[in-house]
Amino acid sequence: MLSNTVFRQIGWLALLLFCGLTVGYAQEQADEKPAALPEPLTLEKALELADEPHPELQIAEARISAAEAELQGARAGDDTAIYVDGALAYVEPPDYALNQDHDDHRLTLNLDKTLYDFGRTRSASEAxxxxxxxxxxxxxxxxxxxxxxxxQRFFDVVLADLQYYRYNEEMAVEFVELDKMRDRYELKQISDLALLEQEAVYQRARHRRSQSQNRQRETRARLAQALNRPGQLPRNVVPPDLPAIEQELPEVESLQTLALKENPVVQSLRERVEADRARVAEARAGDNPSVQGTLQAGAYSRERNSYDDFRAELQLTVPLYDGSRTDAGVAREKARLFETQSRLSLAERDVRQQVLELWLQLDSLKAKREQRETEKRYRELYLDRSRALYELEVEADLGDSMVLYTEAERNAAETDYETALAWARLNALLGRLDLDEAFVPPKNLLQKDETDAQSE
Incomplete structure (x- = not known):
């Protein structure tokens, strides 16, 4: 009775200790929060956070862990198994038995190992x-x-800020004009219709400013989500200083060839095709013979003719009939292989098409960038002219010039970001998107590959 009480107390203490440790660990995990975003936030700092814990990365890591466990299990298919087998038994021996003891206890130490299974384990490990x-x-x-x-989210924030500046200036210009017209209206110089027309113009500008302000918050929320910091909206986002992105385009055929060779999705599907081929071979080996070796050492409380102190055994198993289970398994794995091969073909077509579309986009963006830069220079000169006329107290459209210059500046930045993203997406299709290579034109990468090929 005393021992049961002691064991019960020990059990309660162990349970309380476990609960305390669990609650403490859970609290510690709950207290761990991502560090605050740098202020001001630059593109380089944002990209450095790309490899921090994120649900998408965690899913990828979980799949790798599952694959590692599967590989470990496949390689353990023919590993040595060592185990103890024991039994406590009470028997009633017949009257003619020489040994009338009732105890028939036994304890054995066993070692089992599959010596050869004719390719089953090898195929499973390869898969x-x-x-x-x-x-x-x-x-x-x-x-x-x-x-x-x-x-993309970073560029959206910068463009949203530029859009806000443009509509904020427009609203200010229209408000100044509305204020002037109110003064003239009080002097009976304009009609109700003219005043209401300007009021409508101002309200439209005010509405666009309000929309652009909301867009600022929306884009910042999306950027915070992308950085795995929901709710931590960055206040100050520095427009990026992009490298030279106006580069000569390589031939699209060479880019497609390189993408089909280096694209990680295509390479992943090729590995899956080989894995499925190995699974077909594993299924075919399902009815192959196997050879197992066994060592056993035992201790017994009762002597019997079938009890051995030590036993070494070599066992050959040759399946004769399995009711078509092997054929069904092979058919299933062949179907999986055919599906993966089809997915690979679709992925290769998709990559070729994406490379072509990005190549055409970059080719089109050349002219677009030149047009936007020309417009920006024109608006800048026009703004200088309007400012000079304003300083000379000559009638000038200074407010409108400022609005149009801000719009041209925003349009030029948008085209630069489109070009930078197109280069980055092209590099990603080629399997290369390090922090230092995000906007490196693939031409340099192609030259590097040709140099490597020649050295080999």
Whole structure:
């Protein structure tokens, strides 16, 4: 009775200790929050946060962990198994038995190992290894997509700010004009209709300013989500100083060839195809013979002819009939292989098309950038002219000139960001999107590949 009470107390103490540790760990996990965003936030700082914990990256890491576990399990298929087998038994021996003891206890130490299974374990290990490589390649693609999303969200914030500045200036100009017309209206110089017309113009400008202000908050919220910091809206976002993005385009065919070779999604599917081929071989080996070795040492409380102190055994298993289970397994794995091969073909077509579309976009953006830069220079000169006339107290449209220059500045920045993102997406399709190579034109990468090929 005393021992039961002691054991019960020990059990309660252990349970309380476990609960305390669990609650403490949970509280510690809850207290861990991402660090605050840098202020001001630059594109370089934002991209440095791309590899921080994020649900998409965690999903990719979980898939890798599952693939590693599968590989470990496949390689353990023919590992040595060591275990103890024990039993406590009470028997009633027959009257003619020489040993009338009732105890028939036994304890054995066993060692089992599959010595050869004619390719089953080897095929399973190869399939798991290929699946692991496929998961790692998909993680690369996830990291690339994270960087692209952060770039896109960062550029959206900068453009939203520029859009707000443009509509804020427009509203200010229209308000000044409305104020002047109110003074003239009080002097009976204009009609009700003219005043209401200007009031409508001002209210439209005010509404556009309000929309652009909301757009600022929306884009900042999306950027915070992309950086895995929901609710931490960055206040100051520095417009990025982009490298030289006006570069000569390589031939589209060479880019497509390189993308089909280096794209992580395509490479991942190729690894999956090889994994499925190995699974077909594993299924075919389902009815192959197997050879197992067994060592056993035992201790017994009762002597029997079937009890051995030590036993070494070599066992050969040859399946004769399995009711078509092997054929069904092979058919299932072949169907999976055919599906993966089809997915690979679709992915290759998609990559080729994406490279072509980005190539055409970059080619079109050349002319667009020249047009936007020319318009920006024109608006800048026109603004200087309007400012000079205003200082000379000559009638000038200074307010409108400022609005149009801000709009031209925003349009030029938008085109630069479109070009930078197109280069970045093209590099991602080529399997390369490091922080230092985000906007590197693929021409340099192609030259690097040709140099490597020649050295080999």
């Amino acid at each position: 798991a290894a290929r699946q692991l490589d496929s998961s790692k390649l998909l993680r690369i693609n996830t990291r690339q997509q994270r960087r692209l999303e952060i770039m």
